[in-house]
Amino acid sequence: MTTGTELDPVNVENEIAQLARRHRAAGGVGLQILNILGGQAENLLERLPDRVKERLEGATERALEVAMGAAAGSRGVVPDQKGWLNTALATAMGAAGGAGGLPTALAELPVTTTVLLRAIQGIAAEHGFDPDDPEIRKECLLVFGSAGPLDRDDGADMAFLSARVTLTGATVHGLISRIAPRLATVLGQKLAAQAVPVLGAAAGAATNYAYTSYYQQMAHVHFGLNRLARESGRPRGELVEALRVAVTQKR
Template sequence: MTAAVPGTELVPVSIEAEIAALARRHRAAGGVGLQVLNLIGGKAENLLERLPDSVKNRLESSTAKALELSLKAASGSRRAVPDQKGWLNTALATAMGAAGGAGGLPTAMAELPVTVTVLLRAIQGIAAEYGFDPDMPEIRRECLAVFASAGPLATDDGADLGFLATRVTLTGATVHGLIGKVAPRLATAMGQKLAAQTIPVLGAAAGAATNYAYTSYYQEMAHVQFGLLKLSQQTGRPRAELVAALQKQIG
């Protein structure tokens, strides 16, 4: 027996249960970001104004470079160090954020590529959890595509689902080309994180809080990404149809 999802094809009840679980993960992803904004006493759109122009001007190129280095480091480390539990990834990133924020902008900038590596490694671990090989080119692209979501401080719920809908245009992209596509979105998210870490007095606390939020967020979005991919493979349903069902569930 099937149950209709408004605006989509008929979706079996078993699929609806999976979609509902992914929707809960999606809602959980953004919740921590609000706590961070309350901590720093500002709005996400105002954070980037705190950064010097020299930093803002090279943020996108720095982020793209960090992604290039992180992809190699994260993939290489999987051969030596097993994938960790989500809570351990979050704890590690939180500690790094505190250290990065303690020294202001210089240490926060130095910490950025390390944090991106931890995030990417966590995303790869989740891909493996769903039975995918993170070393396969198509799964590498899927892992990078998670960074095209909006980020934990974004207020537009539609924006953090946009990366799922753009899969059709990204499947043929090389890894380098995909980095060029996702770097602008990730640069905005990382810029907000850097700005929060430079707030006087709150530097270390804001650094820990933002890294906690970012790690929690991207891990949850990775579950959404690979959960949909796995569900599509198991049911034979086009992923675009499942994304539409997820959007209806969230909306």
């Protein structure tokens, strides 16, 4: 039985259509960056030295741990920023990180991860959720479980939306351990692009622009679905499937 506060089917359909547009826009940025860099995501990873590839997962896990503490600690000091400002900040950091090649790109990694996580937390708040709630913090981490902007696998993009049930009983550290391998591949592509000779700062700026734009869009999709489930009274799984259909129908 529905209540008067629940959304009618037409409004739910419109909301799903808007989220589908965000989802498609997120993927489009990655393809544009690939065209700029003139390569494929898989080939980018091969450019990294073996010693870096071997340590990438551990570095990513540490970056996420640092980002969780820094992003949460900054909320009482620095207000949430507009999406364009988060993108501009990350783009500038990417340029600085790429200017010095791989060493500075590695040093920039936890800083960029913090900016991304803080932006995701801000979007959670925008949709009416409390980023200081432990469960919402885990939801914010889960956004990193989506495919990166250089990944063309739409199925991987959608899979993270269905993974919310796995949060039950999971600790933040446990969730980070599960997300880190996937995010390591994503951030490895970014590092490899920044390490490309000659491109340097330009590649760093371009990839950070793509990553910040992508994860902000995916955060809107994730928390938009959560809000829609709460307001419509419809099961979240049902809304995820409706989004999946909407994303694949209009190309």
